[in-house]
Amino acid sequence: MEVAMLRAYKKAPFTVLEYGRCSWGACYFCGWGKKRANTTLEQLKAKYTRFLERHRGARVIKLFSSGSMIDPRQFPLDFTRWLVEEAKKAGVREIVIEGKSDDVTRENLEAVRVEGIKVTIAIGLEAADDIILKRYYKKNTGVADYIRAAELLREMGFGLRSYIIVNAHPVVYRNIEVQEEVLERTIALAGEYSDSIVVINAYPHQNTRLAIDWIEGRWRPLDKRQFYGLVGRVLSRLGARRVEEDLYEYEGIPVELDHSNFAFVPKIPRRLWTRIRGVGREILLHPHFEVWQDYFERFYEPPRGKEYALLLPCSYRKPYKKSKTHRAILSAISGYKWFPKLHLIVVSTPGVIPWEFHDRYPFTHYDWPEWMETEEVKRDYIQVTKERVKRYLRAHGGRYKLFFAYFHLESETLEAIRQAFQELGMEDKLVEVLDRETYEAIKRELGKERVGSSVVRHPLALERLRRVLKSYLEDTAGNTINASTSNG
């Protein structure tokens, strides 16, 4: 098959038309099926009409519905038929709508069949294994239901697009060989009946047991590299041809790899929120912190245009932006032209926290009472924080020209950051902002032998922060230095 044809489904225009709720709604990994959409058919008609106006004459269009458009318990079938008729009038040659295999009946198919346009039903086969389907994925349909549906679709002239899910339960996550073997069988079966196949990476949808498994450490989503690696191995064993990183040809049909079908961030259900308070390893490695650190390392992308990182301490008051410390820091530097190039990143008990997330749970719900720290606790803190900083640097370090670290000089966090940069051989990318001279001047002014973490909001420290940033980011005329010339 030509590459353009293989890409036809993947590149096809699509729209989301959610209505009611999936009549099953119990699949282990699926959050969409648990939602009830509060849209009206009139709203959907208006949205769809606008969509069709933009895509008149399209070869294929795809409609997503979170459930089944051929299930009269969810969608009135005369509405689904109307969708098909309108697509035909707009010159569309093929329409893909979602359905469940138990809804593939003669009666339902007759109700949506329209002469002169191909109707393809996208069905979640998920895995060609009844034990996995029923016991773990909690599907209400099995392999035989899929085969029956596929044969009926073929007999009645409908198309079939098959969805296969990877890594959608802790049991398969723990047994990679089983996962590969089942995936191989599943693609082979889907290949016998389908016009196209989509292999989907399971992500932690909100309100699913799978998301709780992640939060509680029983399961982890596969990142892009792991997912492409696993599916690529299986497809090459099956003799599939790799067309692009996320597109293969198998038995003359396209197999699309969908590693991230929605942008997710960890969402810890409110009923599990807790105040994470105290010191020690158990606090540092709290599962709610761990899940976010995993996210920042493997799924997060730093914002575009942030060429420099400014590493900051946390504050007792949360969210940080409400604290005196962060208000003082922000008011000292936010007015400069180069400020938008700075990515603020807090490094603290929960780990590495890009500023965009600082007002989310659990970063608003922890306290680390420093006065309870022992030498052992400090050592643990440095060790855990260093490893987290290293993980962030390995994943994203190349995105930044320089890292400025603004901490008081006795800070364990600063020590952890130093060690992380040293161990990765990246010392030349780290600029420690506060120096001994400023520090001694502050101590003299305060008349104290030791100054605590609040030193970072002292006017002399803030002045030093401004000076250091300006020296790297501004030329003598006050213009922001082009990033490519600012490393020296």
Ligand code: SF4
């Ligand atoms: S995967 Fe499909 S059948 Fe299962 S709950 Fe989600 S929408 Fe419903």
